[in-house]
């Protein structure tokens with residue numbers, strides 16, 4: 250996984266801000282979070298997908314059943330998957346609750362990420378995320394310039410978002426690379442040609458995300474859910490939940506903060522629920 254720019258453009262009053270991580274997200278973003286959780290006695294389990302949300306008779310969460318057969322029980326449940334996964338795993342009993350029913354309007358769009366390593370340095374790239382005039386390549390960056398980990402004074406490495414990708418998601422990597430090169434000939438006419446007679450590709454990587462961030466269609470904003478759900482003890486986090494940014498890494502972080510705040514606000518209620526459960530268990 251490569252570095253991503255983190256932006257907070259459209260909602261900011263004092264101009265856009267953009268920054269690249271100086272390395273790859275698993276190491277530079279996720280690992281410090283994992284270390285922090287572990288230092289406080291928490292545990293992070295990888296490759297543990299939620300397969301089913303199992304409910305108590307009163308409609309609250311009994312546990313999460315994982316795909317490896319493990320069962321996770323908690324005092325509080327935070328569901329932080331993309332919205333399409335939540336919709337897929339939504340228990341039947343919750344589907345008619347308006348808070349969850351509104352999620353139908355939030356639908357992830359397919360996106361393709363293309364990484365190309367060239368044999369030379371392209372001249373017209375900058376130390377910034379670039380919005381392209383190509384109808385297929387929405388934004389791109391020369392990672393050999395923008396990102397410390399990929400710094401290379403002699404060779405460019407372009408990372409491009411290929412979108413809208415509905416018509417391309419099922420095509421082969423080669424077809425996607427060919428189409429990307431066609432577009433790049435327009436952006437770098439002196440340096441790139443579709444027949445590869447100018448800059449040569451050393452290697453490439455195509456990453457397809459069939460359901461990425463939700464598509465912003467008219468009237469979808471009121472369908473974004475608050476982090477506190479109407480089901481006691483069940484919370485949502487993720488870029489699609491209610492926060493001031495569109496779907497983005499910064500939006501996802503903000504949603505996590507709001508989620509944590511909601512849990513802290515509900516502490517007394519959640520604690521008394523835990524006591525009640527304990528009392529019920531001791532009666533059995």
Ligand SMILES: Cc1cc2nc3c(=O)[nH]c(=O)nc-3n(C[C@H](O)[C@H](O)[C@H](O)COP(=O)(O)OP(=O)(O)OC[C@H]3O[C@@H](n4cnc5c(N)ncnc54)[C@H](O)[C@@H]3O)c2cc1C
Nearest residue numbers: 253254256298299330331334362461487488496497498501
């Ligand atoms: C190609 C591409 C480029 C992007 N570029 C940028 C960018 O430059 N800057 C920016 O700010 N944003 C960018 N975004 C958007 C950004 O990646 C998202 O907004 C952000 O990652 C959303 O974070 P999240 O925590 O809500 O969801 P995710 O990051 O999608 O995290 C959800 C997690 O849920 C896990 N999960 C899925 N199913 C299950 C299950 N059943 N059980 C348990 N866990 C599950 C997934 O493995 C994943 O780890 C880009 C997105 C794409 C696709």
